[in-house]
Amino acid sequence: MTGSRGLRSWLTTTDHKRIGLLYFYTAFAFFLLGGLEALLIRAQLARPNGTVVGAETYNQLFTMHGTTMIFLALMPLSAAFFNYIVPLQIGARDVAFPRLNAFSYWVFLLGGLLLNASWIAGPVFRAGVLNVAPDAGWFGYANLTERQYSPGPNVDFWLLGLQILGVSSLAAGFNFIVTILNLRAPGMKMMRLPTFTWMTLVTQFLVITAFPVITVALVFLMFDRFFGAHFYLPQAGATPLLWQHLFWLFGHPEVYILILPAMGIVSEVLPTFSRKPLFGYTVVVYSGVLIGFMGWGVWSHHMFSVGLGPIADSVFSATTMLIAVPTGVKIFNWIATLWGGTIRGTTALHFAVGFIAMFIIGGLSGVTHASPPADLQQTDTYYVVAHIHYVLFGGTIFGLFAGMYYWWPKMTGRLLSEALGKAHFWLTFIGMNLAFFPMHLIGLLGMPRRIYTYAPDLGVSSLNLVSTIGAFLIGVATLVFVVNLWRTRSHGAPAPNDPWGGATLEWAIPSPPPPYNFSVIPTVASRLPRWKTEHHDPMSDPPAAPPAPVHVPGGSWWPPVAALGLPVLALAPLTHHVWLAFLGVAITIYGIYRWAFEPFEV
Amino acid sequence: MPRFRPWLSPLLLLALAVVACGGPFPQSTLRPRSDFAGAIDHLFTGIFWWAVLVFVVVEGLLCYAVIRYRYREGRPAPRPVHGHTALEIAWTLAPAIILVFIAVPTMRTIFTTAGEAPPTALKVEVIGHQWWWEYRYPDLHIVTANELSLPVGRPVQVSITSADVIHSFWAPALGGKRDATPGHVTRIAFRPDSVGVYSGQCAEFCGVSHANMRLRVLVLRDSAFQVWVRRQQAAPPAPPRGSLEARGRDVFAKSACIGCHTIDGVSKGIIGPNLSHVGGRATIAAGLFPNDSPHLARWIANAPSLKPGALMMPMPVAGADLTAVIAYLQSLK
Numbered sequence: 053m054t055g056s057r058g059l060r061s062w063l064t065t066t067d068h069k070r071i072g073l074l075y076f077y078t079a080f081a082f083f084l085l086g087g088l089e090a091l092l093i094r095a096q097l098a099r100p101n102g103t104v105v106g107a108e109t110y111n112q113l114f115t116m117h118g119t120t121m122i123f124l125a126l127m128p129l130s131a132a133f134f135n136y137i138v139p140l141q142i143g144a145r146d147v148a149f150p151r152l153n154a155f156s157y158w159v160f161l162l163g164g165l166l167l168n169a170s171w172i173a174g175p176v177f178r179a180g181v182l183n184v185a186p187d188a189g190w191f192g193y194a195n196l197t198e199r200q201y202s203p204g205p206n207v208d209f210w211l212l213g214l215q216i217l218g219v220s221s222l223a224a225g226f227n228f229i230v231t232i233l234n235l236r237a238p239g240m241k242m243m244r245l246p247t248f249t250w251m252t253l254v255t256q257f258l259v260i261t262a263f264p265v266i267t268v269a270l271v272f273l274m275f276d277r278f279f280g281a282h283f284y285l286p287q288a289g290a291t292p293l294l295w296q297h298l299f300w301l302f303g304h305p306e307v308y309i310l311i312l313p314a315m316g317i318v319s320e321v322l323p324t325f326s327r328k329p330l331f332g333y334t335v336v337v338y339s340g341v342l343i344g345f346m347g348w349g350v351w352s353h354h355m356f357s358v359g360l361g362p363i364a365d366s367v368f369s370a371t372t373m374l375i376a377v378p379t380g381v382k383i384f385n386w387i388a389t390l391w392g393g394t395i396r397g398t399t400a401l402h403f404a405v406g407f408i409a410m411f412i413i414g415g416l417s418g419v420t421h422a423s424p425p426a427d428l429q430q431t432d433t434y435y436v437v438a439h440i441h442y443v444l445f446g447g448t449i450f451g452l453f454a455g456m457y458y459w460w461p462k463m464t465g466r467l468l469s470e471a472l473g474k475a476h477f478w479l480t481f482i483g484m485n486l487a488f489f490p491m492h493l494i495g496l497l498g499m500p501r502r503i504y505t506y507a508p509d510l511g512v513s514s515l516n517l518v519s520t521i522g523a524f525l526i527g528v529a530t531l532v533f534v535v536n537l538w539r540t541r542s543h544g545a546p547a548p549n550d551p552w553g554g555a556t557l558e559w560a561i562p563s564p565p566p567p568y569n570f571s572v573i574p575t576v577a578s579r580l581p582r583w584k585t586e587h588h589d590p591m592s593d594p595p596a597a598p599p600a601p602v603h604v605p606g607g608s609w610w611p612p613v614a615a616l617g618l619p620v621l622a623l624a625p626l627t628h629h630v631w632l633a634f635l636g637v638a639i640t641i642y643g644i645y646r647w648a649f650e651p652f653e654v
Numbered sequence: 655m656p657r658f659r660p661w662l663s664p665l666l667l668l669a670l671a672v673v674a675c676g677g678p679f680p681q682s683t684l685r686p687r688s689d690f691a692g693a694i695d696h697l698f699t700g701i702f703w704w705a706v707l708v709f710v711v712v713e714g715l716l717c718y719a720v721i722r723y724r725y726r727e728g729r730p731a732p733r734p735v736h737g738h739t740a741l742e743i744a745w746t747l748a749p750a751i752i753l754v755f756i757a758v759p760t761m762r763t764i765f766t767t768a769g770e771a772p773p774t775a776l777k778v779e780v781i782g783h784q785w786w787w788e789y790r791y792p793d794l795h796i797v798t799a800n801e802l803s804l805p806v807g808r809p810v811q812v813s814i815t816s817a818d819v820i821h822s823f824w825a826p827a828l829g830g831k832r833d834a835t836p837g838h839v840t841r842i843a844f845r846p847d848s849v850g851v852y853s854g855q856c857a858e859f860c861g862v863s864h865a866n867m868r869l870r871v872l873v874l875r876d877s878a879f880q881v882w883v884r885r886q887q888a889a890p891p892a893p894p895r896g897s898l899e900a901r902g903r904d905v906f907a908k909s910a911c912i913g914c915h916t917i918d919g920v921s922k923g924i925i926g927p928n929l930s931h932v933g934g935r936a937t938i939a940a941g942l943f944p945n946d947s948p949h950l951a952r953w954i955a956n957a958p959s960l961k962p963g964a965l966m967m968p969m970p971v972a973g974a975d976l977t978a979v980i981a982y983l984q985s986l987k
Contacts, residue, residue, distance in 0.1 A: 193820055335737065431857075496683050498681025
């Protein structure tokens, strides 16, 4: 139906590898946007009584920075690797539902665009530009989000955008669970799955169970704001704490949705570059599963300052501290993987080791606020901002960068420059510690988070200046990475099938892989199929050309069409035009109808 | 070759501490001035040193592994070790044991700081508003705003709620923060142990001027506190007939001020802060500005220009009327 070049081939693609690249480029663009928002925040806070932006703009900046980084950058950057790498690691030709996969991507793109359209949509609502972006925090606490206190369309953009993004995540979640469970190559038993694929599976179970919770919370909020319901209205006898419970019941599993894929990446990179199998594979896998389960029992540790009472505080404190055990076990197993190996200091390994080093700090500060009395001084201060950035930047983003340097040759056929990569790593490493370490002190000295200004008497001005310098250093480091990506398009060294000597199936095929991935589906006899172990010789690579023509599914227009209906539907409440709701639903139903009856062979 | 130097971080901390040494840190959590804040500080210090120990050991092992086992020409291929059961058990138990040493004092502190003061405690009600604090002393029949006066050495029972959205009451020197949630009453209790002025501010994002919702706690000697109580309980002084202050009272009473503010004997508004004794407060606008004539003039003329989103609309009071109102407000000691 479509060729392999041109805009049309990208719009209609159902190839998991192309969708993976679309996820990567889109999410990376959002990552740059979220980073720009962060730099504006840091510019404002560089000095006390800052005047770079006003209070309203600042509140939009920190809300959109958090929302963008979590939902539009980190989750979809992980999704880029789920898409590209997981089918290759399990020896499959595509995901289980290729068109649903395309649908997930287009819904993600359109949801992200709708959210960010709020930056420039002001004139539509008779307000200035930079006036109607979401401004109630990424956590959107009720009852500040009610129409009475947030009359503009700001919160509407947020709650509608997040509901659309939820559709994308849920569709992808089911798709990858079915893919991993059903499309494994012969002999790829569950306990032979590569660790990254295992962590992907756990993450997708968290997605399909956590996103319904936030969806329900957002639907309640939508009913409150548009139809006069009272789910969170104290004057109607409800309690705004309902939002907090629902939000964090989603929000804490979400933290593990963000970190488990990075842990999976690190568990691939360390063995490859120390030439040793992952130490304690079974324990690492089971501790990942255990973290997934335990992540559901800790949500109220975000609410110690609410005053839930000593019994609830004690229970949630204990469950939170318990999570430190499987997390610590993972860290020890990673160090043991390095121990006794021959470690090659590639950029990917730098980022993987950097992940461990930074995640330890984030984990330890996490233990300090697992203790409710201590947390009463720390919560809602810069101490917590330091903690989440050690976990999500030092952790997740370092892990994702490790994955980029590791798999980029597989995805594009060219190796990223190691020299620029090292520069990128060290600038990022120094920048992030300068930016986020002082925040521990800033918080302990009493500076709350989410404030657009602070007084010079607080005594935190120089620390804030250091933090801002660090943030801009991260900006420079990211530019180095962008240059590296750009340069590699034309100047990168061509990548062989296996530039690193990896143990898993994706390294057995060309870089980039042909549309059908494997000329012959391999049969797997070991957890490390491409390495020699005590009981197994390395598998032989599949032949260069398939023995018989391989049928690969063609493209389809209907996933993007079905996705297009959702933002149109969301425009209806935003603009108060009911006909748009009917139009949006009609587009989606038509898209799904044509999709269902489209001749499409897998 | 990778050369990780996470040991730079503690050095960095030290360097930064030096950089930061200067200010008096009025909002520091590390200078407890009550039993509640002291208990938290003690607990945090213990956890901090456990964290330092774990940091040094684990980062040390990581650095050692990365340096000791880096690739060198001619080194034999590593043995393909897959795991070690005894090691796995050991490093499952080690963090668990450390966590017991953290969890036990944590649980003890949770219950000793659960917010219940003895019945003889001074009772204070804190009500969060966008973007200022209302304080009521139910047994003393005092209502005031933004500056909380307390006697040293006497237990205080604080009940906290909100009139609009969720705020969080936080004066770090006196203890941890507690959310002010509309429809709920939450409690903290503490006994201030040192005379002084402690600053704090709202810690839960509550809208446009969240950053400007500050507060001050004045911990007074008991005698000074009694003087303060008697002054607050007295009716605001009536200005002498014909004085500037009297003219100010008349302007106040005829303008929109009375819709929102209470001055005992003059007006009964409840939306804004009670001004019966506003002249005795050191700051205005929830701790933002000194309570002096220039700031009062600008505040009355256009409050939202000084504090984004402030709900007090610009007042059409100017010239001699404005001077008179300011003189009147300053006379309300």
